[in-house]
Amino acid sequence: MSESAATSTASRSRRPSQIAARIGFGVYLVLLLLVVFWPHPSDWNTASLVQRIIAFLNGRAGLESFRFGHLEWLANVALFVPFGFLLTFITRRWWVAPLGGILFSAAIELIQRQFLPERFASAADVAANGIGAIVGAFVALALVGATRIGDRSP
Numbered sequence: 001m002s003e004s005a006a007t008s009t010a011s012r013s014r015r016p017s018q019i020a021a022r023i024g025f026g027v028y029l030v031l032l033l034l035v036v037f038w039p040h041p042s043d044w045n046t047a048s049l050v051q052r053i054i055a056f057l058n059g060r061a062g063l064e065s066f067r068f069g070h071l072e073w074l075a076n077v078a079l080f081v082p083f084g085f086l087l088t089f090i091t092r093r094w095w096v097a098p099l100g101g102i103l104f105s106a107a108i109e110l111i112q113r114q115f116l117p118e119r120f121a122s123a124a125d126v127a128a129n130g131i132g133a134i135v136g137a138f139v140a141l142a143l144v145g146a147t148r149i150g151d152r153s154p
Helices: 003-013 016-037 047-059 068-091 096-115 123-144
Strands: none
Touching (some): 016 068, 016 096, 068 096, 068 123, 096 123
């Protein structure tokens, strides 16, 4: 790689948007780890909010069969959308986010299973988190543009 190409790649990775994305990803990871490793999820006293959401979806939105498990699955998908978006934006490689999301989620579930008996680890959570990372990666591709994401040299 020529010196000018190396300088161009280095300057591209130091753009203010890249710095902001890296800081945002760090903050997101701290918050994510706080959520997934909180010993007692019931400490958050969210039962009434969850019940209201389900009641709304069952009543006014016309989804009579919508239950807690559906909401939990959607929350797991949504939880990893920022992971996919930010990692794709930072690495400029769309495939890193789904792979990273699945591996990171699997590690979380294994740690929960081993050290947090109050939490329920499941492969369904890993799948939902992986889907969220994929959605985030595609949102990044759509917003930033496939040509800008893929223009980084190895």
